[in-house]
Amino acid sequence: MPHRSALPPIITLTTDFGLHDSYVGVMKGVIMSICPHAQIIDITHSIAPQQIHAAVRVLAQAVPYFPPATIHLVVVDPEVGMATRQPIALETAQGRFVGPDNGLFGPVWQHGRSIGTVRGVHLNQPAFWLPHLSATFHGRDLFAPVAAHLANGVDLAVLGAALSAPHHLDLPTPTCTATAITGTIIAVDHFGNCISNITASMLDQLGARHTLRVTLGATLLHLPIRHTYADVPSGCAVAVISSDDALEVAIRAGHASHIYQIGVGTPVVVQVQP
Amino acid sequence: MPHRSALPPIITLTTDFGLHDSYVGVMKGVIMSICPHAQIIDITHSIAPQQIHAAVRVLAQAVPYFPPATIHLVVVDPEVGMATRQPIALETAQGRFVGPDNGLFGPVWQHGRSIGTVRGVHLNQPAFWLPHLSATFHGRDLFAPVAAHLANGVDLAVLGAALSAPHHLDLPTPTCTATAITGTIIAVDHFGNCISNITASMLDQLGARHTLRVTLGATLLHLPIRHTYADVPSGCAVAVISSDDALEVAIRAGHASHIYQIGVGTPVVVQVQP
Amino acid sequence: MPHRSALPPIITLTTDFGLHDSYVGVMKGVIMSICPHAQIIDITHSIAPQQIHAAVRVLAQAVPYFPPATIHLVVVDPEVGMATRQPIALETAQGRFVGPDNGLFGPVWQHGRSIGTVRGVHLNQPAFWLPHLSATFHGRDLFAPVAAHLANGVDLAVLGAALSAPHHLDLPTPTCTATAITGTIIAVDHFGNCISNITASMLDQLGARHTLRVTLGATLLHLPIRHTYADVPSGCAVAVISSDDALEVAIRAGHASHIYQIGVGTPVVVQVQP
Numbered sequence: 001m002p003h004r005s006a007l008p009p010i011i012t013l014t015t016d017f018g019l020h021d022s023y024v025g026v027m028k029g030v031i032m033s034i035c036p037h038a039q040i041i042d043i044t045h046s047i048a049p050q051q052i053h054a055a056v057r058v059l060a061q062a063v064p065y066f067p068p069a070t071i072h073l074v075v076v077d078p079e080v081g082m083a084t085r086q087p088i089a090l091e092t093a094q095g096r097f098v099g100p101d102n103g104l105f106g107p108v109w110q111h112g113r114s115i116g117t118v119r120g121v122h123l124n125q126p127a128f129w130l131p132h133l134s135a136t137f138h139g140r141d142l143f144a145p146v147a148a149h150l151a152n153g154v155d156l157a158v159l160g161a162a163l164s165a166p167h168h169l170d171l172p173t174p175t176c177t178a179t180a181i182t183g184t185i186i187a188v189d190h191f192g193n194c195i196s197n198i199t200a201s202m203l204d205q206l207g208a209r210h211t212l213r214v215t216l217g218a219t220l221l222h223l224p225i226r227h228t229y230a231d232v233p234s235g236c237a238v239a240v241i242s243s244d245d246a247l248e249v250a251i252r253a254g255h256a257s258h259i260y261q262i263g264v265g266t267p268v269v270v271q272v273q274p
Numbered sequence: 275m276p277h278r279s280a281l282p283p284i285i286t287l288t289t290d291f292g293l294h295d296s297y298v299g300v301m302k303g304v305i306m307s308i309c310p311h312a313q314i315i316d317i318t319h320s321i322a323p324q325q326i327h328a329a330v331r332v333l334a335q336a337v338p339y340f341p342p343a344t345i346h347l348v349v350v351d352p353e354v355g356m357a358t359r360q361p362i363a364l365e366t367a368q369g370r371f372v373g374p375d376n377g378l379f380g381p382v383w384q385h386g387r388s389i390g391t392v393r394g395v396h397l398n399q400p401a402f403w404l405p406h407l408s409a410t411f412h413g414r415d416l417f418a419p420v421a422a423h424l425a426n427g428v429d430l431a432v433l434g435a436a437l438s439a440p441h442h443l444d445l446p447t448p449t450c451t452a453t454a455i456t457g458t459i460i461a462v463d464h465f466g467n468c469i470s471n472i473t474a475s476m477l478d479q480l481g482a483r484h485t486l487r488v489t490l491g492a493t494l495l496h497l498p499i500r501h502t503y504a505d506v507p508s509g510c511a512v513a514v515i516s517s518d519d520a521l522e523v524a525i526r527a528g529h530a531s532h533i534y535q536i537g538v539g540t541p542v543v544v545q546v547q548p
Numbered sequence: 549m550p551h552r553s554a555l556p557p558i559i560t561l562t563t564d565f566g567l568h569d570s571y572v573g574v575m576k577g578v579i580m581s582i583c584p585h586a587q588i589i590d591i592t593h594s595i596a597p598q599q600i601h602a603a604v605r606v607l608a609q610a611v612p613y614f615p616p617a618t619i620h621l622v623v624v625d626p627e628v629g630m631a632t633r634q635p636i637a638l639e640t641a642q643g644r645f646v647g648p649d650n651g652l653f654g655p656v657w658q659h660g661r662s663i664g665t666v667r668g669v670h671l672n673q674p675a676f677w678l679p680h681l682s683a684t685f686h687g688r689d690l691f692a693p694v695a696a697h698l699a700n701g702v703d704l705a706v707l708g709a710a711l712s713a714p715h716h717l718d719l720p721t722p723t724c725t726a727t728a729i730t731g732t733i734i735a736v737d738h739f740g741n742c743i744s745n746i747t748a749s750m751l752d753q754l755g756a757r758h759t760l761r762v763t764l765g766a767t768l769l770h771l772p773i774r775h776t777y778a779d780v781p782s783g784c785a786v787a788v789i790s791s792d793d794a795l796e797v798a799i800r801a802g803h804a805s806h807i808y809q810i811g812v813g814t815p816v817v818v819q820v821q822p
Contacts, residue, residue, distance in 0.1 A: 007584045012573065018464030019293070019567070022335040025286065025317030029339035032315065036281045036341060040315070041580065041588070043573030049465050050527055061570040065577035065688070067584060078527065081502025135502040137517030140339070190566030191597050228629025228683040243685035253598055253626065292738030293567070296609040299560065299591030303613035306589065310555045310615060314589070323739050324801055352801060355776025409776040411791030414613070 008039040009151035010067065014058055015075045015139065016047040023137070027073075027144040030130065034148035043072075050078040052103050052169060057187060060107055061244050063095050073139075073147040074099035081135035087123040087142055088166055091156050092116065098123075098147045100138070106168030121160035128159055174198050181206055183247075185216075185266040192255030196268045198247040208272055212239050215269040216249065216262050223249065282313040283425035284341065288332055289349040289413065290321040297411070301347075301418040304404065308422035317346075324352040326377050326443060328538075331461060334381055335518050337369050347413075347421040348373035355409035361397040361416055362440055365430050366390065372397075372421045374412070380442030395434030402433055448472050455480055457521075459490075459540040466529030470542045472521040482546055486513050489543040490523065490536050497523065556587040557699035558615065562606055563623045563687065564595040571685070575621075575692040578678065582696035591620075598626040600651050600717060605735060608655055609792050611643050621687075621695040622647035629683035635671040635690055636714055639704050640664065646671075646695045648686070654716030669708030676707055722746050729754055731795075733764075733814040740803030744816045746795040756820055760787050763817040764797065764810050771797065 011031060017023040024045050031038055043062050047055045055076040063072060077100045079085035090097040090105055092112025097105050101122075112118040123142065126133070128149045130141045146159055174183035174197055183198040194216070203212075203225075214221045223239040224232060232238045234253040242248040247270065250256050257263055285305060291297040298319050305312055317336050321329045329350040337346060351374045353359035364371040364379055366386025371379050375396075386392040397416065400407070402423045404415045420433055448457035448471055457472040468490075477486075477499075488495045497513040498506060506512040508527040516522040521544065524530050531537055559579060565571040572593050579586055591610050595603045603624040611620060625648045627633035638645040638653055640660025645653050649670075660666040671690065674681070676697045678689045694707055722731035722745055731746040742764070751760075751773075762769045771787040772780060780786040782801040790796040795818065798804050805811055 010580055010584075012577075014573075016464075019318060020320040021461075021463045022317060022332040023464075025288075025315065025332075025336045026339050028315050028317075029286075029336055029341075029344075032284055032313075032344075033339060033341050036284075039580075041573065041576050042567075043570060043576075044567060046568040058570040058573075062573045062577055065574050065581060067577075067581050070577075070580075079504045082504045085504075134517040136514055136522075140517065187569075189569045190564075190571075230627045230630045230633075240684060243682040243688065248684075290738075293592060294594040295735075295737045296591060296606040297738075299562075299589065299606070299610045300613050302589050302591075303560075303610055303615075303618075306558055306587075306618075307613060307615050310558075353778045356778045359778075408791040410788055410796075414791065 008037050009035065010039045010041060010070045011147050011151055012041045012043050012062070012066065012070060012072045013045065014043040014047065014055055014062075014072065015045045016049045016051065016055070017045050017075070017139070019045055023139065026140050030140055030144040031148045031151075034145055035151040038148060038151045047076050050076065052076055052078075053171060054187070055104055056107055056169070056171070059104070063108060066095060068094055071096045071098065071147050071150050073143055074104050075139040075143055076104060077102070077138065080138050087138065087146075088120060088163055089123055089146060089150065089156055089159055090118065090120040090166065092118045096150055096156070098143050098150065101166050103167045103169035105166045109166050110168070119156055120163035120166060121156055122163050123160040125159055128154070172197060174202060176202055176205065179206075179271060181270045183268045183270070185262055185264055185268060188257040188263055191250070192257040192259075193242075193248050193250040194256050194260075194262055194266070195242050196247045196249070198268065198270060200241045200245050200247070203247060203270070206270065206272055208270070213271040214239065214249065215267075216260055217266045219260055219262075221249075282311050283309065284313045284315060284344045285421050285425055286315045286317050286336070286340065286344060286346045287319070288317040288321065288329055288336075288346065289319045290323045290325065290329070291319050291349070291413070293319055297413065301413050304414055304418040305422045305425075308419055309425040312422060312425045321350050324350065326350055326352075327445060328461070329378055330381055330443070330445070333378070337382060340369060342368055345370045345372065345421050345424050347417055348378050349413040349417055350378060351376065351412065354412050361412065361420075362394060362437055363397055363420060363424065363430055363433055364392065364394040364440065366392045370424055370430070372417050372424065375440050377441045377443035379440045383440050384442070393430055394437035394440060395430055396437050397434040399433055402428070446471060448476060450476055450479065453480075453545060455544045457542045457544070459536055459538055459542060462531040462537055465524070466531040466533075467516075467522050467524040468530050468534075468536055468540070469516050470521045470523070472542065472544060474515045474519050474521070477521060477544070480544065480546055482544070487545040488513065488523065489541075490534055491540045493534055493536075495523075556585050557583065558587045558589060558618045559695050559699055560589045560591050560610070560614065560618060560620045561593065562591040562595065562603055562610075562620065563593045564597045564599065564603070565593050565623070565687070567593055571687065574688050578688055578692040579696045579699075582693055583699040586696060586699045595624050598624065600624055601719065602735070603652055604655055604717070604719070607652070611656060614643060616642055619644045619646065619695050619698050621691055622652050623687040623691055624652060625650065625686060628686050635686065635694075636668060636711055637671055637694060637698065637704055637707055638666065638668040638714065640666045644698055644704070646691050646698065649714050651715045651717035653714045657714050658716070667704055668711035668714060669704055670711050671708040673707055676702070720745060722750060724750055724753065727754075727819060729818045731816045731818070733810055733812055733816060736805040736811055739798070740805040740807075741790075741796050741798040742804050742808075742810055742814070743790050744795045744797070746816065746818060748789045748793050748795070751795060751818070754818065754820055756818070761819040762787065762797065764808055765814045767808055767810075769797075
């Protein structure tokens with residue numbers, strides 16, 4: 001029997017649908033039709049089309065800041081409509097998750113196991129979907145309805161068959177030696193700041209102090225490590241530790257990605273300034 | 275007397291205002307000031323400027339998925355401020371609608387008549403608007419207040435004078451012969467998929483089976499008809515039936531509109547592969 | 549002790565974060581974790597990066613249309629992480645405000661003083677922030693938590709030390725003579741309409757009637773003053789009074805900024821047509 005607490009259940013949306021079409025609005029309509037008291041929160045709809053890795057990163061950043069009862073609906077689904085791609089739902093101590101089993105949820109599942117018990121199901125109960133399942137829009141026909149039923153208090157176990165573990169995609173990890181770390185730019189944000197997969201603790205192990213010798217693709221930079229952007233003059237490059245604890249190359253009041261012509265996938269080599 | 279159910283009333287917004295200015299936020303402020311318990315849902319604010327047809331299509335896609343008590347506020351209003359353009363509100367079995375009478379609501383009215391009773395009013399009661407009516411922002415001064423008063427339970431009949439029918443714009447429809455269908459691309463979505471006005475039932479009547487001979491503007495393509503995008507290899511073109519039941523030309527993991535240089539208005543001729 | 553009214557508290561968001569990253573979603577998660585019954589409304593996240601003046605203008609347009617109990621969270625914060633940049637919160641008869649003290653709130657404070665009492669604090673009580681304060685994302689770690697605690701009913705005085713006045717940035721103001729007004733384009737909206745800092749009352753003082761002689765940068769235009777865009781034929785230029793009472797140069801069904809190659813900062817000289 002559905003359970004309703006005094007507080008509205010929260011459903012977040014993360015997709016690669018963009019905001020130009022009706023897709024996102026339609027999913028919200030489906031949710032409101034099934035669970036009219038849901039509170040819907042957009043995380044982002046600007047995941048680059050079909051970029052599962054980018055959605056994994058956004059989830060890792062956002063999920064810890066939401067209440068653990070939150071339902072995270074994630075639709076980045078290049079194999080929508082294929083019989084081999086399973087729709088799933090998961091529950092961890094940090095949240096609930098609904099979407100395609102294509103690697104999106106590997107890290108939240110791993111993290112969930114490290115902090116408590118986890119449950120997962122392969123969604124195979126059409127009674128909880130819209131009556132007609134299209135081939136190309138499971139966000140509307142399957143995932144949104146399931147998220148709304150969860151929000152209504154339906155238990156995960158009723159929605160499908162138990163799943164041992166979701167798919168996991170390996171992310172590139174930096175290689176570290178005594179004198180250098182070789183990593184990759186994994187994201188460029190709205191400000192043009194270039195975020196790498198090199199963590200603050202890797203820099204600590206290298207003994208990085210005041211200035212880094214950073215090779216970004218073909219460009220060699222001698223970058224001061226600073227607390228924040230405004231610690232250098234406008235237009236100057238700077239290395240900071242990003243708000244999710246990674247080495248970030250920025251230009252104060254400038255767009256580092258455009259100016260250095262670097263982007264996701266650009267190799268980054270860090271050496272300590274001799 | 276205003277009526278309030280236990281569930282918050284839903285007001286959706288569909289505009290061509292974009293998200294860069296304060297326009298959308300201001301309309302939400304007006305709604306919250308009049309009906310603080312409303313739940314506001316954005317459908318899209320990225321209708322191309324003044325493109326009434328595009329808004330009509332978005333409404334047709336989204337409205338059926340919302341609860342019938344929903345109030346749909348639609349502001350694509352190239353004739354804002356003109357005395358000849360009437361502000362209206364409508365009620366059908368599928369929803370309530372507020373916006374300018376420029377053709378936006380023709381299809382929802384027609385559909386509403388086909389499924390039940392309909393009511394419409396010409397909004398002529400300034401008591402339900404903001405005190406000052408600007409010449410260029412009726413979304414703020416007239417339409418948002420009226421939608422909020424409806425959400426508060428004010429009856430449609432109080433808001434204006436009865437209307438016999440809203441304006442209706444004719445949309446281009448395909449021409450079908452025994453051997454060919456000639457239609458048009460009517461939308462390009464965020465993924466670059468090109469959606470035509472040729473429906474699945476037209477293709478059935480043509481006897482289309484496995485492969486279509488499709489002329490897109492000046493380009494002749496032999497397209498496999500498939501269940502979904504991932505049924506062809508990455509980079510390959512495919513014809514699918516879209517989630518709103520129309521012939522759609524896509525490239526798996528590619529942007530068909532850019533690659534074939536086609537867009538809204540490009541003619542599409544479908545012939546069955548001999 | 550926190551006070552909760554029957555209506556959900558409203559928190560608006562205005563930032564330069566864009567919608568491509570997780571930043572906005574993360575701030576919403578923080579708010580929902582602290583004040584789960586808050587109603588979050590986006591004003592815009594498309595303030596141009598670090599453009600404090602643009603955010604000031606958006607606030608001036610939007611704040612008057614929200615209920616006075618609304619909490620406006622504004623994060624345009626080029627000096628994030630600097631010790632010299634103070635986080636603040638303000639209360640006026642028109643609303644409450646949370647963000648960096650870099651000039652964002654000068655006008656709302658001035659206006660607040662003109663209509664009633666005002667209060668302000670320098671936010672210096674980490675008990676109301678997230679446990680870890682990053683150097684580059686105070687929107688997440690400090691401002692969102694403070695806004696959520698305000699929404700929970702925490703009094704401003706508990707959150708920090710009293711502030712005499714926030715910083716104020718002077719905006720350029722037009723110069724007026726008996727025969728001409730010299731101003732500036734201060735905004736270009738989504739439609740390409742160019743909004744100046746010349747007000748309707750300045751035009752009245754000049755005795756402007758039917759046609760203006762307007763020099764926009766290097767271009768001289770003879771513009772009819774009309775009630776609304778559609779009062780001229782499609783493709784024609786027109787001067788209207790914008791919905792916030794300023795001289796606006798537009799092209800009906802066209803993009804004036806692109807066509808005249810003008811933008812924010814372009815000088816505007818208005819003379820009455822002889």
